[in-house]
Amino acid sequence: MANDLERVRIDISRYEDRCAKLENVLLSPELRPELREKLETQLNLLLGNLVEFRKKENLKEAQELQDRSAAAAAAGPGPASLGAGDAAAGLGSHSAAAAAAVACPGPETVAAPGLGTAAAPGSGTAAISAPFSSAxxxxxxxxxxxxxxxxxxxxxxxxxxxxxxxxxxxxxxKLPVHAWVYDVVGLADGSMLDLLEPEAQSQAWALSVLVSSALHPxxxxxxxxxxxxxxxxxxxxxxxxxxxxxxxxxxxxxxxxxxxxxxxxxxxxxxxxxxxxxxxxxxxxxxxxxxxxxxxxxxxxxxxxxxxxxxxxxxxxxxxxxxxxxxxxxxxxxxxxxxxxxxxxxxxxxxxxxxxxxxxxxxxxxxxxxxxxxxxxxLPADAQLMNSLPRGYGSVLLQPHSVVKTMEWTRHLNQGGMQLDDLQQLYTAVRGSSYVIHASEGPAVMRGSYRVTLEPRGQPLQDSWCPDSSEELALAIRCILMGVQAIHAAHFGHTDLRWPNIIKLTRGAFRVIDLELAVPLDSLQRHRKEDVDMPAVWEGGAALVDGRFTAASDLYLVGRMLQRMLSKMPPWDPALEGARQLAEGLVSKAFSMEQALQHVWLRLPLGELRTTVLGVV
Missing domain, CATH: 3.90.1570 (tt1808, chain A)
Structure with a gap:
């Protein structure tokens, strides 16, 4: 009997593993409808078999305990009589009534062939479950x-x-369970019957398999x-x-x-x-x-x-x-x-x-x-927190808390990209800034592929993004300027400041990302290879100063970002007048970084959020 019981348990474990694997496959949103239907049918059959094996297990366990009790009775009091106590202990209780019910079914119960112990009419004991073939x-x-x-x-x-x-x-x-489990649990602790019901009452067979498995003695x-x-x-x-x-x-x-x-x-x-x-x-x-x-x-x-x-x-x-x-x-x-x-x-x-x-x-x-x-x-409508997305000549793996960025290194260099040692120096330099993306691993180049793991994971602002208010726009521009200031402190210019290269975090905080196209400040850009187009964001060189990329060049790009955003907002809003003045000063290269950060529009009170995040007084 023990060997038979062990074989049944092996079958149960095998079916449970198969069901779990199918469940995980069915959770995929990419699954084709026709394949999903076939897999669901297969899963239902497996669950039906699992229910039957559970019933066999119940029957064989009850029979085994009954045999042990009979042997104990024949041998007299002794250690052999511990079998019933084991069953009760498995329920977290030492109820003698529960043990006796499992080990020695009384005359009021009859064995249902192939199903386990069933209740005789009027016995008050819950009847055995209906077959899984029922709906x-x-x-x-x-x-x-x-x-x-x-x-x-x-x-x-x-x-x-x-x-x-x-x-x-x-x-x-009341959660459904197999009738045998319902009886044993109830005898061990009658108050548990307020939380359970025999599965036949709701016919929630699949849920019953799960709950019964958890409560099995x-x-x-x-x-x-x-x-x-x-x-x-x-x-x-x-x-x-x-x-x-x-x-x-x-x-x-x-x-x-x-x-x-x-x-x-x-x-x-x-x-x-x-x-x-x-x-x-x-x-x-x-x-x-x-x-x-x-x-x-x-x-x-x-x-x-x-x-x-x-x-x-x-x-x-x-x-x-x-x-x-x-x-x-x-x-x-x-x-x-x-x-x-x-x-x-x-x-x-x-x-x-x-x-x-x-x-x-x-x-x-x-x-x-x-x-x-x-x-x-x-969640944001375009949330994709665990997918690999193509990007230019590389890809971005978006994880819950970080981003893994990879790209073809040779192609990056041919497109005027930054050298690896400069990139490593820049990412190290901005690590202490709360306004620039951080590298938690890398950057490094292995087998011709550039890879860097970036944190935190935020929501990139697409060109279609529009702030909720002039206050949020001011907060975003201030964060961007603070991030650019950190990059300039490392003697580099970002060169590619656009709204898609800004991420939004919680509490209205923003960070500058995509540092791979940075260049040393004041570097001459007229020498760029003929087959390498000047970045469109430079607007035909308007961002440069005498052919060089300077601190004023990045500020020009921030000014153009601000102007494009203002074009989407109500032109009659008086709260935006200061924003227009700031944008004009940045685009005309009349403002330094210090002057921009001290501009009255950015210094206006932005509420508790701004005070909390930026520490602005």
Whole structure:
């Protein structure tokens, strides 16, 4: 019997792996409709087989415990009678009633061939599940749950997670489980029946497989939570698989779960796998796992270190990042504010060992999905935070917190690009500026390819960008001038100042990017090769001073940026009169950098935002 049970468990593990792989494939937004339909059919068949194997496992475990109990009774009191206690202990309880129910089914129950223990009529014991071939109502069940219809504010989060989930008819949500699991869990702790129901009531078979697997009496007996990967695996079972199930049945967007350290991600350089969830390729959920030997405090400290850069990536109107920390069986759900990345805020605590703790985590996962599926609507329309984009004669890999820029080095040099040692010197020089992009790795050239990893990840401003107000425009121009000032302090000129070469961060901060075309200040540009066109932004050489690229040349480019932006804004707005005067002074090369930064339009009070970000008085 033991060998039969082990074979069934091997089959279950194999089917679970296949289901997980198919789930991840189905989350791809690029999947062709006809292929998606075939894969969904295949997944449903696999889930059906998985349910049947779970039923076989239940039957064989019950039979094995019954055989052990009979052997114990024949041998008299002794160690052999511990089998029932093992089952109860697997539920986090030492309930003798639960143990007896598993080990010694009473006369009121009968064995249903191929299905497990079924209830006799009128026995009061939940009947065994209907076959998986019945219509799966998981989608209907999940859609009946009352979830946010818009992203809640940070001030609403704690109240949301303190309340139990409810259906839209205001009835509490009871998660479906296999009837056998329902009986055993209920006998161990009768109050758990307020949180569960036999799967036959809702016919949410797919969700029932997931919840039953988590609550199975032997589930935690196979884990060694002294191992970090086991902790990660348990959280995946309770949290990750719920998110995947929600994404597949709710259709809230192309969710991606990642734990693979070798994937292109912000955690690729770490030794340990970390949990993260992306929607529309934006990082909206993050986790940190520690073994039982670690503390929840240390897990939260590591988590905070890894998510602090999140706010530097432009996520539109998203106000917070949901996240978790887990050490052994201690689990805590938290969030990080976009405008304060110095601390994590508590939402709920639970454990991943007891059935009640597991249900708390599963319900939290359902609510988390409901929130992040609404947060995706707050992302910028053109958010592409994890894609490789072609750019000129190179490419840009956009990651959640950074950008990896590559290009053909020889072609870069032939186009008048900067030498590598000069680029390294420039990136080093501007590292202390809050107004210029930073190089976290590189720049370097290997096998003919230039590569540099840049931080922070912001939102590039396209030519179509228009500020919300004259105050925001003034803030942007001041940030640009401060960035150019840092470049000039290193004795280089940017040469390619355009709105697409500016990124917007949180709190209205802006940074100058794309330093690869910089040149030494006051360098003669008439000697450029005949086959190399003068940059269009120089406007036929109008930006140059006696054929040289000077500090005034960059200021000319900033003035033209300002003039182009003013052409999109109401000409009668008196708040913009100072902006027009500044633009004319820059384009005419009448203003130095110091004069520009002291211009009255940039010195006007811009509100609390400007004071906070720039320290302007």
């Amino acid at each position: 799966d109502a998981t989608a209907r069940f999940l859609r009946s749950i009352m979830l946010p219809t818009a992203a809640p504010g940070a001030s609403e989060l704690r109240q949301l997670f303190q309340n139990l989930l409810k259906h839209k008819d205001n009835q509490p949500v 032997s589930a935690q007996l196979h884990d060694d939570l002294g191992d970090e990967l086991s902790v990660a695996g348990r959280v995946d079972e309770l949290f990750g698989r719920v998110l995947s199930l929600m994404a597949r049945y709710m259709g809230g967007g192309p969710l991606k779960r990642k734990r693979n350290c070798t994937e292109q991600s912000l955690t690729a350089h770490l030794k340990r796998p970390n949990f993260m969830v992306l929607l529309r390729n934006a990082l909206l959920f993050k986790g940190e796992d520690k073994p039982a030997s670690g503390t929840l405090g240390s897990a939260k400290e590591d988590l905070l270190t890894k998510v602090q850069g999140w706010s530097s990536a432009y996520h539109g109107q998203i106000e917070y990042l949901l996240c978790y920390a887990c050490a052994g069986d201690k689990f805590e759900l938290l969030y990080l504010l976009r405008d304060d990345d110095t601390k994590l805020y508590h939402l709920l605590s639970s454990d991943t060992y007891t059935p009640r703790g597991k249900i708390t985590v599963i319900q939290a996962a359902i609510l988390v999905y409901g929130i992040i599926s609404q947060q995706q609507h707050q």
